Amino acid sequence: MEKTTLNVEHLCASFFTDHGEIRAVNDVSFQVPKRSIIGIVGESGCGKSMTARSIMRLIKYPGKIVSGSISLVGKELTALSETEMSNVRGEEISLIFQEPMTSLNPVMKVGKQVREVVLLHRRVTKKEAKAEVLRMFEKVGISEPEKRYECYPHELSGGLRQRVMIAMAMICRPKLLIADEPTTALDVTVEAQILELMKNLRDEIGTSIILISHNLGVVAELCDYVHVMYAGRIVEQAETFELFDHPRHPYTVGLMNARASLEQQQTVLDTIPGTVPNLAALPEGCSFAPRCAQCGGRCHECVPELTEVLPGHFVRCHLAQQGV
Amino acid sequence: MEQKKLLEARGLTVEFPLAGHKKVHAVSDVSLDVMEHEVLALVGESGCGKSTLGKTMIRLQEPTAGEICFRGTPITGLSPKAFRDYRRQMQIVFQDPYASLNPRMTVRGIVAEPLETYHVCESKEATTERVVELLEAVGLTADHLYRYAHQFSGGQRQRVGIARAIALNPAFIVCDEPVSALDVSVQNQILNLLKDLQGRFGLTYLFISHDLSVVRFIANRVCVMFLGKLCEIGDTETVYSKPLHPYTRFLLDAIPKADPHQRRKERLLLAGELPSPVNPPAGCRFHTRCPYATEKCRTVEPQLQEVEGRKVACHIYGE
Ligand SMILES: Nc1ncnc2c1ncn2[C@@H]1O[C@H](COP(=O)(O)OP(=O)(O)OP(=O)(O)O)[C@@H](O)[C@H]1O
Numbered sequence: 001m002e003k004t005t006l007n008v009e010h011l012c013a014s015f016f017t018d019h020g021e022i023r024a025v026n027d028v029s030f031q032v033p034k035r036s037i038i039g040i041v042g043e044s045g046c047g048k049s050m051t052a053r054s055i056m057r058l059i060k061y062p063g064k065i066v067s068g069s070i071s072l073v074g075k076e077l078t079a080l081s082e083t084e085m086s087n088v089r090g091e092e093i094s095l096i097f098q099e100p101m102t103s104l105n106p107v108m109k110v111g112k113q114v115r116e117v118v119l120l121h122r123r124v125t126k127k128e129a130k131a132e133v134l135r136m137f138e139k140v141g142i143s144e145p146e147k148r149y150e151c152y153p154h155e156l157s158g159g160l161r162q163r164v165m166i167a168m169a170m171i172c173r174p175k176l177l178i179a180d181e182p183t184t185a186l187d188v189t190v191e192a193q194i195l196e197l198m199k200n201l202r203d204e205i206g207t208s209i210i211l212i213s214h215n216l217g218v219v220a221e222l223c224d225y226v227h228v229m230y231a232g233r234i235v236e237q238a239e240t241f242e243l244f245d246h247p248r249h250p251y252t253v254g255l256m257n258a259r260a261s262l263e264q265q266q267t268v269l270d271t272i273p274g275t276v277p278n279l280a281a282l283p284e285g286c287s288f289a290p291r292c293a294q295c296g297g298r299c300h301e302c303v304p305e306l307t308e309v310l311p312g313h314f315v316r317c318h319l320a321q322q323g324v
Numbered sequence: 325m326e327q328k329k330l331l332e333a334r335g336l337t338v339e340f341p342l343a344g345h346k347k348v349h350a351v352s353d354v355s356l357d358v359m360e361h362e363v364l365a366l367v368g369e370s371g372c373g374k375s376t377l378g379k380t381m382i383r384l385q386e387p388t389a390g391e392i393c394f395r396g397t398p399i400t401g402l403s404p405k406a407f408r409d410y411r412r413q414m415q416i417v418f419q420d421p422y423a424s425l426n427p428r429m430t431v432r433g434i435v436a437e438p439l440e441t442y443h444v445c446e447s448k449e450a451t452t453e454r455v456v457e458l459l460e461a462v463g464l465t466a467d468h469l470y471r472y473a474h475q476f477s478g479g480q481r482q483r484v485g486i487a488r489a490i491a492l493n494p495a496f497i498v499c500d501e502p503v504s505a506l507d508v509s510v511q512n513q514i515l516n517l518l519k520d521l522q523g524r525f526g527l528t529y530l531f532i533s534h535d536l537s538v539v540r541f542i543a544n545r546v547c548v549m550f551l552g553k554l555c556e557i558g559d560t561e562t563v564y565s566k567p568l569h570p571y572t573r574f575l576l577d578a579i580p581k582a583d584p585h586q587r588r589k590e591r592l593l594l595a596g597e598l599p600s601p602v603n604p605p606a607g608c609r610f611h612t613r614c615p616y617a618t619e620k621c622r623t624v625e626p627q628l629q630e631v632e633g634r635k636v637a638c639h640i641y642g643e
Pocket residue numbers: 015017022024042043044045046047048049050051061062063098214279
């Protein structure tokens with residue numbers, strides 16, 4: 001039996017603009033083991049959403065997958081025709097978008113929108129489909145499902161809209177759920193409910209989950225493995241406890257110190273000086289070098305390889321590779 | 325320690341009319357003192373009325389009812405002309421550094437605008453000099469003077485917004501989620517800056533945020549809001565070390581810790597949904613979600629009362 005739900009290898013995706021090629025996803029490789037929740041963290045613009053959209057093959061012009069392989073339980077997604085791919089979407093992989101408002105149809109009742117997904121992938125009557133939607137609504141914690149079924153998106157709160165999105169994504173019991181910042185627009189109390197819900201769905205339905213977030217707290221709470229992205233590349237990947245206990249990449253360390261200094265209420269907070277580089281004008285060598293305190297000569301010359309420093313712990317840093 | 329009141333809000337109510345004689349009860353009968361030189365945080369769920377309360381405190385939003393006093397003088401009824409001298413004392417920094425700055429203005433133009441409106445400087449050169457001073461106070465330099473806002477990163481834009489807010493030496497600044505739109509690595513830079521400026525210029529902040537770790541770092545006192553009402557207010561450490569209002573407890577328990585060893589098996593999870601501000605529940609507005617709600621909570625509205633060194637509005641702590 002397959003142990004891996006998803007295997008991404010050397011994925012590159014770019015936007016081709018008047019200002020040249022913007023490499024939003026740069027040689028990204030990772031696996032999603034069965035029934036696991038993996039996290040992708042990184043700052044705004046580092047390529048998290050583009051990675052998700054590449055897996056779904058939903059990149060819009062002028063963006064494009066340039067190279068690499070994406071295999072879902074042995075099926076190579078990059079080789080599928082558009083028709084084959086649309087059968088995979090919703091049925092085998094679902095994506096919860098970052099902005100729930102833009103992905104729900106504003107002029108269609110939410111119940112009907114979810115029912116459409118069932119009708120698209122299953123041979124059932126409308127009545128059976130509706131019953132299934134109502135069961136799913138209940139499962140994701142939507143109170144008064146009958147009443148909500150008849151609501152338009154704007155009549156629901158942000159938390160409820162996100163639940164509808166999750167119901168829609170989970171209704172066909174996909175093998176893989178990609179949740180792109182599913183709680184970023186919500187406040188902590190609703191966030192806690194949604195995270196709990198995703199964990200329960202993994203346990204009950206056995207769906208593997210990719211959780212995209214820039215919140216280290218959310219990732220620490222939920223994920224089994226974490227991948228840290230910076231400027232289009234994965235710079236560190238490890239099992240969650242290992243990553244939080246022994247971060248090796250200076251960027252990961254910087255992120256953790258920033259968060260920890262806040263949680264520990266230091267009088268002056270730790271920061272990472274500088275800002276994220278422009279993807280259209282990446283520095284030569286390591287993309288983090290201009291902000292890195294440990295930066296040495298080689299860092300400005302060549303891009304470090306993603307190297308296994310301990311079993312299962314990969315780091316893309318010249319320094320960490322020397323074992324310092 | 326003697327503490328003087330800078331701002332006093334009495335019975336503030338803000339309602340937004342909707343079609344069909346309905347209205348949004350954004351802020352309902354809130355009374356609040358802001359002390360000189362303190363950082364008072366305002367926290368609560370999205371839509372609970374934080375921004376509305378903040379804007380009303382500095383008269384960017386007119387209240388439906390209630391009164392605001394600045395250093396003892398009522399300012400709610402003042403004409404625009406009479407209010408002018410108070411306006412410069414009260415500034416705001418907005419959440420979205422992308423939307424809050426005019427993209428067609430240079431940084432000099434943006435920061436100089438309030439200085440020119442109030443004829444603070446004698447000449448153009450003096451204004452520019454003052455702008456440079458302000459830019460340096462927020463960690464920018466004279467090199468940035470003639471650049472446009474769209475050429476800046478989010479963190480840099482927020483610095484420009486802060487420079488403008490402090491330009492007139494205000495006493496009071498409403499910081500409405502000033503770091504929410506920023507990346508983690510930049511958020512701390514801005515928080516350090518805000519704290520530094522507060523100490524340096526003796527500023528008073530009303531600091532609105534939904535990140536409770538940020539609040540704990542910056543605020544002396546914290547005020548928890550739920551659906552247009554205050555439910556708990558007290559010194560930050562008092563409230564954080566022992567929250568008393570059930571809603572405050574849910575709020576603090578919900579913060580995910582950036583440490584997988586602290587994952588909780590049993591989390592306090594809030595049931596139900598945020599009630600609508602169009603039809604707020606009778607009695608305690610939190611009762612539809614509160615696990616401790618009794619008959620009294622459904623009918624009688626709890627008032628803020630002193631309990632264990634802070635104020636709480638909850639019947640659990642009744643006589
Ligand atoms: N249509 C487009 N044309 C050109 N560049 C684009 C386009 N869409 C996205 N990009 C660029 O691709 C990069 C990756 O974007 P992506 O949306 O994946 O970031 P992200 O990590 O999801 O960020 P966020 O946390 O803000 O959602 C960004 O730097 C962005 O500027």
